[in-house]
Amino acid sequence: MATELPLYKNNGPKKLQRPSRHIIIVLMLSAILIIFLLNRHVDQLPKPTQQDQVLWDVQAELPPPPKIQPTQPTQQQQQQPHKNSSQLSNDIKPASPHSDQHSRLSRPFADLTEDPDINQSGHYTHLVVIGSEASQGSRRQLIRSKYFGLRDNLLPCMQYDTDIYYTFWIHGGLPLPDTPLRRTYESEKMEWNDMQEIPARLEFEQANVIAWVENTLLVEKKITYDYLIIQDGYSFIQLSKTKFELDSGVIGQYTHSPYSLTSDTPLNFVWGTFDSTKSKSKSKNQNENQNKNQNVIVGSTAAKLALSKQSEIHHLYPDLPLLTGMYELYNSIQDTLKAVTDASLEPEAAAEEQERLIPAFIREDGPEGTQRFIDWENNIESVHAEDIVVKNVYQDSEFAALSDWSYLKPTRVCHQHGSFSANHPPVHPMDDDQDMSEDSEETDxxxxxxxxxxxxxxxxxxxxxxxxxxxxxxxxxxxxxxxxxxxxxxxxxxxxxxxxxxxxxxxxxxxxxxxxxxxxxxxxxxxxxxxxxxxxxxxxxxxxxxxxxxxxxxxxxxxxxxxxxxxxxxxxxxxxxxxxxxxxxxxxxxxxxxxxxxxxxxxxxxxxxxxxxxxxxxxxxxxxxxxxxxxxxxxxxxxxxxxxxxxxxxxxxxxxxxxxxxxxxxxxxxxxxxxxxxxxxxxxxxxxxxxxxxxxx
CATH class of the missing domain: 3.90.550.10 (Spore Coat Polysaccharide Biosynthesis Protein SpsA; Chain A)
Known part of the structure; x- marks a missing residue:
């Protein structure tokens, strides 16, 4: 009941109870913490001298002062006693929380526990040449991002030091001077340095690309390779999957008809489509036909062999891409070559010689093989996990969707350590989205x-x-x-x-x-x-x-x-x-x-x-x-x-x-x-x- 509740009574002063020892300790620690936080960002900066004020006065209309070298202290500076931290100016605005967030980013390195294999030899396991017209800037940026993880150039690849090298083969001529397209194109060249401009007279064809690789890239940049991957600018390639299969030595490992590269001549092969009915006609549909035939993966031995027989192939099959003509040529002569070697050598030696003389053709469009080089059917559901190349992908949004649909994993072309002192070992800048929470424990x-x-x-x-x-x-x-x-x-x-x-x-x-x-x-x-x-x-x-x-x-x-x-x-x-x-x-x-x-x-x-x-x-x-x-x-x-x-x-x-x-x-x-x-x-x-x-x- 209400009458049973205690009433407030003022009976005069009462003896105060002593605070708990734990409370005192907590209060003391809180006070120390507050003092620490308040003094944390106080900058120890010198108060400007009178000479400094004159030197920096932007409004002064006096004649220019005599040249003052930073290396020579003035007499006034020599006479001025050194200031300790208690004498420094306290009227400086402390750095904002925004700027403090950057203070730990002065050493933005990648995982230093990583021990990458730095390739400085000039030899690459995989050489990727991507045909591209000058106007395809947005597609090139998608390829950089999706294939190689290069979202921007703030942490640039100064040198390709992994096992893969790529370049864009710019064909079809340059944009006209004094146009927005030309200025945008030149900006891209400055920022990425991954574009090779080819004379306008040279079309994007297998023969021209292979000849450029062997006669120009090798001579001028001293770049050699094991596998050459040629792709046109309107195709999508499962690059990480392709690289995995080549590295493992088994093409189509998880398909019903895998092909194992030979151990003696692993680079004497051509992997692609070889349908001779789709000739390279000089018609209004030339670009379409070329796009269907230029995507190919070829070993360096087979590439050199194709160049050595280019004249013969062109004479016999003038309307076919080089490697399709090579396929037709060896289909017609391989029985003769096998008969000659079988007759002149022991069976084992004859088999080895045949592997050396006759390249392997891994066909992706024949009845006996798989069908993993496909045409884009305007929906991602038509693309399967085992597919390697999707041709005729004209929209950038479709290219991006294919990357997501196939879970394409970027293939690293450099370790992005390109910023370090010449007198010290390389260091590893942090990737743009790397977690910084595990970085050094140094204070700001x-x-x-x-x-x-x-x-x-x-x-x-x-x-x-x-x-x-x-x-x-x-x-x-x-x-x-x-x-x-x-x-x-x-x-x-x-x-x-x-x-x-x-x-x-x-x-x-x-x-x-x-x-x-x-x-x-x-x-x-x-x-x-x-x-x-x-x-x-x-x-x-x-x-x-x-x-x-x-x-x-x-x-x-x-x-x-x-x-x-x-x-x-x-x-x-x-x-x-x-x-x-x-x-x-x-x-x-x-x-x-x-x-x-x-x-x-x-x-x-x-x-x-x-x-x-x-x-x-x-x-x-x-x-x-x-x-x-x-x-x-x-x-x-x-x-x-x-x-x-x-x-x-x-x-x-x-x-x-x-x-x-x-x-x-x-x-x-x-x-x-x-x-x-x-x-x-x-x-x-x-x-x-x-x-x-x-x-x-």
Whole structure:
């Protein structure tokens, strides 16, 4: 009942009960944790000196200050006492949680427990040549992704170092100059470097492909192979299944009629379709007929044999693809060859000689064999697990559906370790969707300040980054060649080379304010930086003149010069970006810069994206925004400004002296002609010739 409930009575002060010991311990631990979290991201940055304020003041209208080398501390800096952590500025905005998420990505390696078999021999078990017209860019990207797992080029294959090599055989001529299609095509060449342009007069035919492989690929690139897989651009091939069957030596292992490759002559075979009734007529249906006959897998011995008998085959069967004609030829002469060898040799020796003289034909369209090279019937249900080739797949959506339907497993063409110091063993960048939770247990601070040059054999991963976006007809003639100049440099020093265009093209769709296309540079930097330790950005119109000058050496020299200033700070903990201000420029030149993967750098790029006042503010655009943002405390202390420096890594043509690293051709008008002149000069330097400013101005 209600009257039985106890009533509240105030009987004066009562003796407080002592808190539980467990409660006290929990409260103390909570307080320590809160203090730790609040102080975790406090950056230890120096307060700007008066000289620093003048140097970085973007609004100052005073005459240009005398050149200040980063290697020479001023008298004021020499007299200034070293600052400890308690004296550092506390007014710096801490890195956002977004940037902290990237701090552990400075070493984006794949599973280091993996011990891959690195192929550096130039010999590949499988050589895949895919016929493709220049306009088939979307299909090529699907093939890269579905066949080889190459979704984008942020972690590029600098060298194919597994047992498989692929290339696109571009036939039918190139797109017309000064067209959107031509610019898109050139961008793709810069980004992937996996396309071989064939003279327009050469059709995609088995004879032409095999002759090119044997006479050009072997001679120019020193590439040899066991199995040649030829596929046209409108077919789908179960590449992983094909590779498995070839590696096992049993074709059609799980079918009712398997074929075992011989142990003595395992490369003397042709696997495909050989229906001679579907001749290669020169009619309006030529492409259709060719598509039905060009897909084939051939051993290197049989390929050489086919070339040696090409004239005879063409004379007897002028309307047939080379290997179909070869099939018909040996059908007509094999009985004679067998009779001759049986009569002249012992049975065992005769059998071996017949295997050497007569290639095996594994037919996928005959009554005695399986039917695993099929035509697309416009539904995936008609494709079976054992099928190898599906021909005449014209829609990209159908190609993608076939990949999913068949559970196609990508075949690795490289280990994607292409970014590592030349002085250290290779390291393995993380795949785009690899789980990062099992990575190193180092803290964010340890990661962002770690000196990888002394990390027990783990050199810094470096990417050479540039634009592959061609705005108009101006740079169309020289853009690809300029990218190849940078790619060659990356290969020379075992760096990654990354060229990007999509981020530039997307600037018209960046929110409610349309940005100038050059802002794509910032998008590219944000995308690539988390995958590497350092990114070396070069504009399209920058040319590397000294291919032997490594970034490793450059960073070590800048580090040594920085330490000579005796300013109390370490290069590896303080400097996250290196950029120059040329002698006659009002601000930095961001056409060439080095940026380190740290929380500060990621936050800096995030803040830069918000500088909307510069989106359409020419002529500086993103460069002006970067210069303005660098004035803020917490930013300028992180940048090594090569002030009034025309030679370290960003030289204009008129200032060039022999030995300069990079020349930046940035005239007011179209830079194409100037870039071509610079590229020609760079080639002459590689040949040992001496170049002066007069040769490139």
């Amino acid at each position: 601070d340890e990661t962002s300040s770690k000196d990888y040059s002394n990390s027990g054999g783990m050199g810094p991963s470096v990417a050479v980054l540039t634009s592959s976006y061609i705005y108009d007809a101006c740079m169309e003639p020289s853009a690809t060649r300029a990218a190849m100049n940078k790619r060659a440099y990356a290969l020379e020093h075992n760096y990654a080379f990354v060229a990007r265009s999509a981020e530039f093209a997307q600037q018209s769709a960046t929110g409610h304010v349309r940005r100038k296309a050059v802002w794509g540079k910032i998008d590219v930097l944000e995308k690539a930086l988390p995958k590497y330790d350092w990114v070396f950005w070069l504009d399209m119109d920058a040319v590397i003149m000294d291919q032997k000058r490594s970034l490793d050496d450059l960073l070590e020299e800048l580090k040594a010069d920085y330490q000579k200033q005796d300013n109390g700070f370490q290069f590896d903990k303080q400097i996250d970006m290196i950029v120059s201000r040329p002698s006659k420029d009002r601000m930095i030149n961001a056409g060439v810069l080095l940026i380190r993967n740290t929380p500060w750098a990621m936050q800096f790029l995030r803040d830069l994206q918000d500088m909307s006042g510069w989106y359409q503010k020419g002529p500086s655009y993103e460069q002006g925004a970067m210069w303005e943002l660098l004035q803020k405390p917490g930013n300028r202390e992180r940048v090594l400004l090569l002030d009034r420096d025309d030679h370290t890594f960003n030289t204009f043509p008129s200032y060039y002296i022999p030995g300069d690293f990079v020349v930046h051709f940035a005239p007011d008008k179209c830079p194409n002609d100037a870039v071509v002149k610079g590229l020609n000069a760079a080639d002459l330097i590689l040949q040992g010739q001496r170049i002066t400013a007069k040769d490139i101005e």
